[in-house]
Amino acid sequence: MKPLRNTIATLLVVLLFNHCSSVPKLQKDAPKALKEVYYQKWNSGLKNGxxxxxxxxxxxxxxxxxDLVYFRGQVSRFKNSxxxxxxxxxxxxxxxxKPISLKDSSLSSFQINDxxxxxxxxxxxxxxQLYYKISNIKIxxxxxxxIYPTKI
Incomplete structure (x- = not known):
């Protein structure tokens, strides 16, 4: 009975450490390439748009x-302008x-503000793949x- 208990305990410890290592770690320093980050809300002109x-x-x-970003409870892919x-x-x-279903759902494990x-x-x-949390994003x-496109 003891060998079975030891085997189960060892298996649980291995699974626990394996799960912890799958959570992405944030970089402490910002990528030097980051220049400016901001967001902009938009509304369509349609009544229920x-x-x-x-x-x-x-x-x-x-x-x-x-590649990806987690923002306000949703995950999205970046597109290059x-x-x-x-x-x-x-x-x-x-x-x-709910967040877009992407392969990397681990982004949603981070606790972030609006x-x-x-x-x-x-x-x-x-x-x-590296991860970085950006704070104080400007609006x-x-x-x-x-409703209708303006004429030029």
């Missing part, structure tokens, strides 16, 4: 690649009540889109 938040991350250079290779944008729709986010990124030379003025 969508609304949401766009999160913008401006880099100093292209030494890092932004078509006009600026150092600008990354993540979009969050307020109609979605003006904070956790980004997953990698360096150009090294593809290792820009809300965009209220018109």
């Amino acid at each position: 969508d609304s949401g938040i766009d999160l913008y991350v401006k880099l100093r250079d292209n030494n890092i690649v932004l 078509q006009h600026d290779s150092t600008l990354f944008i993540a979009q969050f729709n307020s109609q979605i009540k 003006n904070e986010c956790v980004i997953r990124y990698s360096r150009q030379k090294n593809k290792t 820009q003025e809300t965009i209220n889109y018109p």
Whole structure:
């Protein structure tokens, strides 16, 4: 009976340590490439239309690649701006009540405030995934889109 108890106890300890190592660790120092981070709320012009938040991350250079972000209870992928290779944008729709289902749900294990986010990124030379928590994200003025496009 004792060997079975010891085996079960050993198995539990191994599983516990294995689970702890799967939680991503935050980098202490900010990536040097980060220049500016802000978010902007938007509303559609339709009566029952969508609304949401766009999160913008401006880099100093292209030494890092932004992948995922966890912000206000949702996970989103970054998209690179078509006009600026150092600008990354993540979009969050307020109609979605739970985080987007992505392979990396471990981002949602971080405790963050409304003006904070956790980004997953990698360096150009090294593809290792790193995590960093950004605090005190600035808010820009809300965009209220018109019902009909304005004529130019």
